Amino acid sequence: MRYLPLTDTDREAMLAKVGASSIDDLFADVPEEARLSGPIEGLPLHASEMAVERHMRRLSKKNLAAADAPFFLGAGAYRHHVPATVDHIIQRGEFLTAYTPYQPEIAQGTLQMLFEFQTQVARLYGCAVANASMYDGSTACWEAVAMAARVTRRKRVVLSGALHPHYAEVVRTMAKFTDDEIADALPSLQGTPDNDGLIARIDDETSCVVVQYPDILGRIPDLAAIADAAHARGALLIAVNTEPVALGAIRSPGELGADIVVGEGQAIGVGLQFGGPYLGLFAVRDAKHVRQMPGRLCGETVDAEGKRGFVLTLSTREQHIRREKATSNICTNSGLCALAFSVHMTLLGEKGLRQLAAWNHSLACKAADRLTQIPGVRLLNDNFFNEFTVTLGTDARRVVRKLADDGVLAGVSLGRLFPQAEALKDGLLVAVTETTTEEDIETLASALQEALA
């Protein structure tokens, strides 16, 4: 699209046409205190392209980019290698500029891609049906909670203490506008998640139990036991996964009895991208729940000549048709990120995903072994996939800061994730992926040893 600026004459003609005397008059409906009264402070009215580039380059030099340092940050966003093919394919105009595929006659490419994506997510999660994606993992988590309330007609939501605190925060924020009651908790620093404690919090009013798998401390909870306990009380189990690569190594949540499985798909194909846009994944184990699902859903059908084709289906659940009675306020999806996920997943294949997962896990084991040789560093986890928690015997926030100043991005401190929990402040969450080298692990270990000495 070309950018064609308007002339003053154009503006006057348009204002005259709608009967407004000025731009301010046009925006008279917007309260005056909400309107800008002049230029934005500190931002020049205009600058040349070269000057802007120079300025932005100067700003970007202040960053320490993930690729420029030993990098051990995870906590819901993971640095994986994204094959160059992914970027090439998603840049194709047919995908990049495609609009909502409501007209199957002209959108078969986009629709087939969504259908393949849904199939991959459903298989990865061990579920019957997946939707065409949501904004990100945390909003998918809320949508699952809202869906559980519709299915069970109950209002009490039990959040595991080891759910990502940002996900819990999104659920609490959205619940301000509903009458759901959110029962949350903090994680305890122990090697195995407190399943019995979580199960004891489920009662006959509980609509759902929300459990992260692997959890925020990197531990693998016993989903099957929680599923049985939830089902015995008539509640649903919602499993949240923030690292899809893990599902190449551990059993799928659907297989273990989770009713709704949601998560973040960023790790496959999308990249870190400064924190977004990301990719929400959403699936249900049993197809009987399909009508209560939020979001866009693509289905396979046949045309008038009996040829296979794809359409958006069950759209009456969505707000463009069902208005205020829709299952969700969302009737879109993260199309381009979903495509990136799907292309990367296709390149990996099932065998490739298993190999990638094994590689991640073995490097993480090497890192855990090496770090626990440092005096004062203790491994918390009884088990983990590619992310684990160590305790440092001192406030990890300080250590992370110091190491960052020395050019090592050591991980995410639990003090940063749970600022209100004094008991967790010694914890450091360390993520290791196939992008981590043994040299990176050694650099982290020596820097950590020095910082703790």
Next chain:
Amino acid sequence: MARYYTDEHEWIDVEGDTATVGITDYAQGQLGDIVFVELPAVGTSVEKGKDAAVVESVKAASDVYAPIDGEVTETNDALDDDPALVNSSPEDGGWFFKLTIADTSQLEGLMDEAAYQSFVEGL
């Protein structure tokens, strides 16, 4: 048994203090192929003129309103597996729910078959 109609295209059969509710042949024709019906739970109290059920066609979802006040005693489970019954047999096998009648005087404002026919012809 007496049958009444509403201007929202519901029909209601009254037998003693129980009534059966569905949507009219005209309504199903307007909706087109029906793919899903959401019925109220047994035991729900419905209120005259308020939402009691939802009927979905391929391209739209419409509310079905209660013709009178009452408590739902039974729902048509056959519609779960075969919502198209509403198209093929709207005023018989495609019934939606049964209810106990709270106030028979509410029936007085409803149309009989002849009145409903002329109402539809005028649309």
